[in-house]
Amino acid sequence: MKTELTLHQRTLSLHRFPKRNNETLQAWDAGDEYLINHVEELALAHDQNVLILNDHFGALSCWFSQRHQVTMMSDSFISHQATLANLEQNHCNPITMASTFDPIPKDVDLVLMQLPKSNRHLIWLLTQLRLALPADVPVIAVNKAKEIHTSTLKLFEKYLGATTTSLAWKKHRLVFANANSPKALDVEPFTSWQVEDHDIQLDNLPNVYSGESLDLGARFMLPNLPTGLGNKRVIDLGCGNGVLSVKLAQLNPDITLTCVDESFMATHSAQRNLDKNVPNGTNAKCLTNNCLDGFEAHSADLVVCNPPFHQQQAITDHIAWQMFCDAKHVLSTGGQLLVIGNRHLGYDGKLARLFGKSNVKQVAANKKFVILQATK
Structure with missing residues (x-):
């Protein structure tokens, strides 16, 4: 696995976060290289205010911080931590970090963007850029060419302004736009809907997973959540919009509940949904974190988990494995991990390796x- 990005007689040492032995995935992609090459050809004056959106592991932030004032905005806690680690590794100048729910900074000279997976997130970013940017500030986005559809370009034109594209290079394409659409459209950040057959209404910020309807895994999990937990300490790991936490709190009003997700928008949504749907309140807190980093051993009695199987654009099972390992660490003796997953993912084998086959049912x-x- 390659860890050195060399372009224009300059080399960066870049790692994904969290750093793993025998890593098979790079910390940058051809889209990062395409953006860097294109901007280098522009020969920008030094000390420009560069806004970078959705820098996956900090490659863009590291590169452009050498000559410019960089603000990196991302909804991903892991992207924040990767960027900070790679900035330190490469002795880069400090940058400003923010989430994509924060206001767009003032006096931006150039916007660089890795296109998000979610169209709702993209629309939110485009509307915020349209409201904040002068018409002459260039916006340059990148993604795999197969992911840039006619509908994607129409979103740019509707919510931001005039849009063109580049030729493809290494299966990636650039999108060029300016904030000059005839009218700045106002988009409500929350999407709200009722969970059928349950007394739950969910508000979802733009980058919350399955933010427009309940995902099938959570739907199957809801009627199988435990009752009679008393005052047990419960963690909802990878909480998303908090739907499992809300149901757990409704069924078990005396639990101490901790909701954890690596998305800032997810934990904000989860807290809002707990406040809205548990009228008598519950002892709950929501944390944006990398799995259960920093949690004490034996600090939980139950961990509920609906693991993701991708990180950024890459399909991977290492996040689920880290979740299972972290859960075992924080569980008390006799504590339980409750996991839902697609049948083909083979979580039963992973849990048996970790907890012992006789302790998994x-x-x-x-x-x-x-x-x-799985019982510890």
Whole structure:
């Protein structure tokens, strides 16, 4: 696995976060290289105010911080931590960090963007850029060419302004735009909907996973959540919009609940949904974090988990494995991890390796999903 990015007689040492032994994935992609090459050809004057959106692991921030004042905005806690680690590793100048729910900074001279996976997130970013930027500030976005559809370009034109594209290079394409659409459109940040068959209404910020409807895994998990927990200490790991936490709190009003996600928008949404749907309140807090980093051993009695199987654009199971390992660390003896996953992911084997085969049992299953319980 390559860790050195060399361009224009300059080399950066870049790592993904969290750093793993035998890493097989790079900390940058051809889209990062395409943006860097294009901007280098522009020969910008020094000390420009460069806004970077969705820098995956800090490659762009490291590169442009050498000559410019950089603000990096991302909804990902992991991207923030990777960027900070890579800035330090390469002895780069400090930059300003923010989430994509924060206001767009003033006096921006250039915007560089890795296109987000979610169109709702993209629309939110485009509307905020349109409201904040002068018409002459260039916005340059990048993604794999196959992911830039006609509909993507129409979103740019509708919510931001005049838009063109580059030729493809290494299967990536650049999108060029300016904030000059005839009218700045006002977009409500929250999408709200009712969970059928449950007394829950969810508000979802733009980058919350499955923010427009309940995902099938969570839907199957809801009726299989435990009751009678008393005052046990419960963690919802990878909480998303907090739907499992809300149901757990409704069923078990005396639990101490901690909701954890690496998305700032997710934890903000989860806290809002707990406040809205648990009228008598609950002892709950929401934390933006990399899995359970920093949690004390034996500090939880139950961990509920609906793991993701991708990081940024890459499909990977290492996040689920880290979640399982972290859960075992924080669970008290006799504590339980409750996991839902697609059948084909083989979580039963992973949990058996970690907890022992005799300590893993199936709670429920359907054609698509399986719910597993592992006891420490």
